[in-house]
Amino acid sequence: xxxxxxxxxxxxxxxxxxxxxxxxxxxxxxxxxxxxxxxxxxxxxxxxxxxxxxxxxxxxxxxxxxxxxxxxxxxxxxxxxxxxxxxxxxxxxxxxxxxxxxxxxxxxxxxxxxxxxxxxxxxxxxxxxxxxxxxxxxxxxxxxxxxxxxxxxxxxxxxxxxxxxxxxxxxxxxxxxxxxxxxxxxxxxxxxxxxxxxxxxxxxxxxxxxxxxxxxxxxxxxxxxxxxxxxxxxxxxxxxxxxxxxxxxxxxxxxxxxxxxxxxxxxxxxxxxxxxxxxxxxxxxxxxxxxxxxx
Amino acid sequence: xxxxxxxxxxxxxxxxxxxxxxxxxxxxxxxxxxxxxxxxxxxxxxxxxxxxxxxxxxxxxxxxxxxxxxxxxxxxxxxxxxxxxxxxxxxxxxxxxxxxxxxxxxxxxxxxxxxxxxxxxxxxxxxxxxxxxxxxxxxxxxxxxxxxxxxxxxxxxxxxxxxxxxxxxxxxxxxxxxxxxxxxxxxxxxxxxxxxxxxxxxxxxxxxxxxxxxxxxxxxxxxxxxxxxxxxxxxxxxxxxxxxxxxxxxxxxxxxxxxxxxxxxxxxxxxxx
Numbered sequence: 001x002x003x004x005x006x007x008x009x010x011x012x013x014x015x016x017x018x019x020x021x022x023x024x025x026x027x028x029x030x031x032x033x034x035x036x037x038x039x040x041x042x043x044x045x046x047x048x049x050x051x052x053x054x055x056x057x058x059x060x061x062x063x064x065x066x067x068x069x070x071x072x073x074x075x076x077x078x079x080x081x082x083x084x085x086x087x088x089x090x091x092x093x094x095x096x097x098x099x100x101x102x103x104x105x106x107x108x109x110x111x112x113x114x115x116x117x118x119x120x121x122x123x124x125x126x127x128x129x130x131x132x133x134x135x136x137x138x139x140x141x142x143x144x145x146x147x148x149x150x151x152x153x154x155x156x157x158x159x160x161x162x163x164x165x166x167x168x169x170x171x172x173x174x175x176x177x178x179x180x181x182x183x184x185x186x187x188x189x190x191x192x193x194x195x196x197x198x199x200x201x202x203x204x205x206x207x208x209x210x211x212x213x214x215x216x217x218x219x220x221x222x223x224x225x226x227x228x229x230x231x232x233x234x235x236x237x238x239x240x241x242x243x244x245x246x247x248x249x250x251x252x253x254x255x256x257x258x259x260x261x262x263x264x265x266x267x268x269x270x271x272x273x274x275x276x277x278x279x280x281x282x283x284x285x286x287x288x289x290x291x292x293x294x295x
Numbered sequence: 296x297x298x299x300x301x302x303x304x305x306x307x308x309x310x311x312x313x314x315x316x317x318x319x320x321x322x323x324x325x326x327x328x329x330x331x332x333x334x335x336x337x338x339x340x341x342x343x344x345x346x347x348x349x350x351x352x353x354x355x356x357x358x359x360x361x362x363x364x365x366x367x368x369x370x371x372x373x374x375x376x377x378x379x380x381x382x383x384x385x386x387x388x389x390x391x392x393x394x395x396x397x398x399x400x401x402x403x404x405x406x407x408x409x410x411x412x413x414x415x416x417x418x419x420x421x422x423x424x425x426x427x428x429x430x431x432x433x434x435x436x437x438x439x440x441x442x443x444x445x446x447x448x449x450x451x452x453x454x455x456x457x458x459x460x461x462x463x464x465x466x467x468x469x470x471x472x473x474x475x476x477x478x479x480x481x482x483x484x485x486x487x488x489x490x491x492x493x494x495x496x497x498x499x500x501x502x503x504x505x506x507x508x509x510x511x512x513x514x515x516x517x518x519x520x521x522x523x524x525x526x527x528x529x530x531x532x533x534x535x536x537x538x539x540x541x542x543x544x545x546x547x548x549x550x551x552x553x554x555x556x557x558x559x560x561x562x563x564x565x566x567x568x
Contacts, residue, residue, distance in 0.1 A: 032414050117542050
């Protein structure tokens with residue numbers, strides 16, 4: 001009697017959420033796929049079948065090629081930079097120095113603010129103006145005598161997107177630091193002590209023991225940061241607005257759909273983004289849950 | 296091995312302080328610019344300390360941004376409360392009252408927190424239009440629903456870590472499942488609620504994508520208003536800097552005072568909690 005009532009309550013409690021996620025995630029994805037296979041152009045929905053025409057046009061579209069190139073450059077710089085910096089910071093903070101907590105909070109605080117705020121500030125720091133109008137970091141470099149560092153930031157041809165990645169590294173490297181710190185703390189002390197007794201130097205301990213043991217952390221960081229860079233949007237908008245040289249799929253999708261009203265093509269970009277994220281994330285979720293079940 | 300501070304490690308403070316400067320540089324510019332008087336504003340002296348303390352920039356920025364600051368609060372507070380409450384109930388059911396298929400459903404819920412929202416954006420806008428939901432309530436609804444995966448995950452992991460015996464005793468005394476939740480779990484869930492509330496507050500406050508597609512200019516939350524302010528030619532950069540600080544302040548204060556909980560949310564979000 002009681003058990004039936006409990007089972008009923010169970011289902012009653014959780015079904016609204018499951019239903020909401022089912023509709024807003026899975027039904028909507030299906031709906032998007034359908035839109036991406038339609039001729040919908042203009043304000044009114046038009047589901048006339050168009051096959052994979054929208055996808056084919058995208059693959060042939062020079063703007064989409066720029067998007068792919070930019071995403072690759074951004075991902076490379078951002079993921080490598082955040083992992084490298086985060087790892088170095090974590091190792092330095094793992095040495096038991098006084099003030100560790102203070103530095104840790106300081107390196108992590110950019111995570112608490114929005115990409116928009118970060119973008120608005122970095123837009124002025126990376127001001128590309130030259131001559132008497134030089135300002136921001138370029139001005140700082142000039143004043144410090146580091147003229148060789150003065151550059152055009154996001155207005156640099158082809159590689160401009162890397163400057164955006166720099167701001168993203170500023171925002172996210174504290175996060176990889178936290179992941180690595182948690183990983184370092186999980187390595188048993190005995191392992192390090194044993195290696196030390198065997199005469200290993202600190203560098204060797206990191207090279208041959210810590211870094212290999214941290215590879216699951218590195219993999220998580222690669223996946224989480226990698227999927228974030230596929231979605232990058234706000235930061236670019238806040239630093240540079242919608243400029244063709246800094247275009248990425250998320251911005252193209254937004255413009256072609258809501259400014260251009262090419263809903264079919266916009267949906268196709270959304271679905272391509274989803275596929276690229278899913279390739280990274282689905283194995284990650286499966287792996288995480290499997291490991292969890294084993295414990 | 297890392298027990299005592301060896302004198303030989305003191306040099307590490309040099310790179311650490313250099314990094315601290317790198318992380319603080321943007322904040323330095325925001326803050327000093329904010330306190331400069333209008334007559335002092337010049338891009339050429341942007342790194343110089345202010346000559347006195349003035350509030351012109353903050354007053355100007357606040358007068359432009361205050362409606363959207365209130366919009367943000369009005370949307371973020373209910374959205375975080377509702378998605379946290381739902382997450383707690385879902386987590387409870389998924390961790391402690393596993394019905395058949397519960398384990399199969401969970402990864403599908405989880406995937407929802409990683410999807411690029413571009414892949415559901417067109418249906419979302421169509422749905423809201425069709426349902427006649429617009430502006431802030433629509434935005435809050437989106438944050439509640441797309442927040443369910445992370446809130447459910449955090450609570451599920453917490454409840455799963457509690458021993459089953461804790462529940463059995465209350466069940467023996469005749470409590471039904473809601474009774475067990477209310478009497479046993481809810482009172483010890485406060486830390487998890489703080490983690491989840493902070494996480495939801497921060498992500499909804501900082502969101503731009505949903506806000507920009509679901510709200511019009513009367514309903515703009517702070518991120519959209521700030522971005523538009525930064526894109527306009529009329530509003531000078533010093534006011535933008537002051538506006539950035541106003542936009543960042545609520546989440547920064549939460550971070551400063553409740554950083555520990557923020558950290559736990561962060562780890563949960565990467566499935567590492």
